[in-house]
Amino acid sequence: MEELHKPVLLSEVLEVLNPKLDETYLDLTAGYGGHASEVLDLTRNYKGSVLIDRDSFAVEFLKGKYLGEPIEIVNGDFYSSVLKIVECGKTLIWYWLILEFLLRN
Numbered sequence: 001m002e003e004l005h006k007p008v009l010l011s012e013v014l015e016v017l018n019p020k021l022d023e024t025y026l027d028l029t030a031g032y033g034g035h036a037s038e039v040l041d042l043t044r045n046y047k048g049s050v051l052i053d054r055d056s057f058a059v060e061f062l063k064g065k066y067l068g069e070p071i072e073i074v075n076g077d078f079y080s081s082v083l084k085i086v087e088c089g090k091t092l093i094w095y096w097l098i099l100e101f102l103l104r105n
């Protein structure tokens with residue numbers, strides 16, 4: 001599949017997060033899933049993992065990319081989306097606070 005976005009600081013992100021098999025993953029600014037696919041390759045846990053982005057084009061791309069996988073893909077801003085997830089009682093083992101977003105804004 002065509003690479004739409006090259007994930008920034010990928011090796012640094014993987015070093016810091018150190019994803020392990022079966023861990024769940026929350027990406028608050030999943031975009032076109034560059035970081036997500038690298039992390040999910042290591043955790044191999046789609047059920048319980050959540051990808052959020054406010055860009056509907058990115059979300060449609062992610063839905064196609066993960067078609068058939070039991071991963072939750074949410075179109076919305078991360079603040080209200082996380083509030084909904086917490087309200088639903090979902091347990092998130094670790095959080096992906098998007099480093100690049102903070103660095104760029």
Ligand SMILES: C[S@@+](CC[C@H](N)C(=O)[O-])C[C@H]1O[C@@H](n2cnc3c(N)ncnc32)[C@H](O)[C@@H]1O
Pocket residue numbers: 005006007008028029030031032033034035036052053054055058076077078079100101
């Ligand atoms: C640089 S891209 C992320 C790239 C992604 N990590 C990857 O590797 O493909 C940043 C993303 O943050 C999303 N974004 C920015 N502010 C947001 C917010 N408040 N809530 C949800 N998504 C947001 C944008 O729509 C964009 O897709």
